[in-house]
Amino acid sequence: MIYPEYILTLSCQDQRGIVHRVSGFLADHGCNIIDSAQFGDQEEHRFFMRVHFSREDSAVSDEALRAAFADLARDMQLEWDLHDAHYKPRVMLMVSKIGHCLNDLLFRYKSGLLPVEIPAIVSNHMDFYQLAASYNIPFHHLPLATGAPETAKLAQEAKIIELMDMHQVDLVVLARYMQILSPSLCARLKGKAINIHHSFLPSFKGAKPYAQAHHRGVKLIGATAHFVTGDLDEGPIIEQDVERVDHSMDAATLSAIGRDVECVVLARAVKWFVEHRVLQNGSKTVVFK
Structure with missing residues (x-):
């Protein structure tokens, strides 16, 4: 029975x-x-x-x-x-112009490795509408021009919220979505949105972080998946991983390794979240693996 x-x-x-x-x-x-x-x-x-x-x-x-x-x-x-335990959480994916994490999550979803439903993909660019179509997932293009005023940003985020409500979304995943969310949207998504970013020792911010890391001669590169908060890239950490690199690798090689690490780390974080293994503990998390 x-x-x-x-x-x-x-x-x-x-x-x-x-x-x-x-x-x-x-x-x-x-x-x-x-x-x-x-x-x-x-x-x-x-x-x-x-x-x-x-x-x-x-x-x-x-x-x-x-x-x-x-x-x-x-x-x-x-x-x-x-x-x-048999309910598959509904996950909305958001992406800009870098698609490795999106592609990885979609493959895991389609192959049954990620127990979710994906009712929508949202992007501020059109780059991945064909990828979304290949998985029969609706693609929503919500453009936001560089330097757009706050009113335009809030109007775009209102459409994001409308999609979340329409599709009864349980989790939002920023799969390299390169827009800073407003404080009000971060507050609405508290505990229900996961972001991924590179992690360097030491850390490099701004444009071309892998080129900066190569110039500095780093020996470790990695990635961090964390909950989204109003403090940029400082939300409670869910998962991290690193790969060792050396002097023989150029910036393009470091970037390729970094992409692989980002995919794995984000996929783990999403899987643990939808399996209800992640509990928030103030500024930290407890993850039952």
């Missing part, structure tokens, strides 16, 4: 007996735990937990389970979400 499956995520002030009470609640309501992970942050005195379980007692309805757990959550002062 196939039973309904759920993923429960929660956080709260650390206290005794959290695992016991949660697992006891599930057992008392006809549920069987498939896997579970937990973490106690000793510095912040916060506790985090992710539980994947099945509801095996047909006498316990979905509504009754959620209502009963809400009572427990109030008693324990939990911040929690209960997700249908």
Whole structure:
């Protein structure tokens, strides 16, 4: 028999007996735990937990389970979400003129490696409308001229919000979308938007970062996937990775390696998010892998 499956995520002030009470609640309501992970942050005195379980007692309805757990959550002062484990989150991809991350995510989606639905691709350029069409995904061109006034930017973002609402989007992925989002849009997307950017030791900002890195002679290049906030490229980090490079590699080679790292790091972050493995912990994240 196939039973309904759920993923429960929660956080709260650390206290005794959290695992016991949660697992006891599930057992008392006809549920069987498939896997579970937990973490106690000793510095912040916060506790985090992710539980994947099945509801095996047909006498316990979905509504009754959620209502009963809400009572427990109030008693324990939990911040929690209960997700249908088989639901595929709806992800809107945004891109500008650099397409390696978009192409990688679309391939993973089409091949079943990324358990999502992609109802829309948004871009301020037309470069990838044919790629979107090859996957039968609607492509929305929302141009924004260089140096456009704030009113034009906000009008363009209003269309982005309209698409999010229309398609009931659960996550926005900035797959090398090279526009700075307004503070109001960042606030609306809090905890629901992921960005990717290069990571250098040391760091280089501005134009042609890989050429700058080559000129400096870096030995490590990498990428960071993080939540979008109003502080540019400083949101809570979800995933990072690096590759070692050396003096024999030119700027074009560094850029190619960097593109590969960006693809892998962004794909991991998106997959972990849609599997409800990422919990925010202030300016950091807890990622149950």
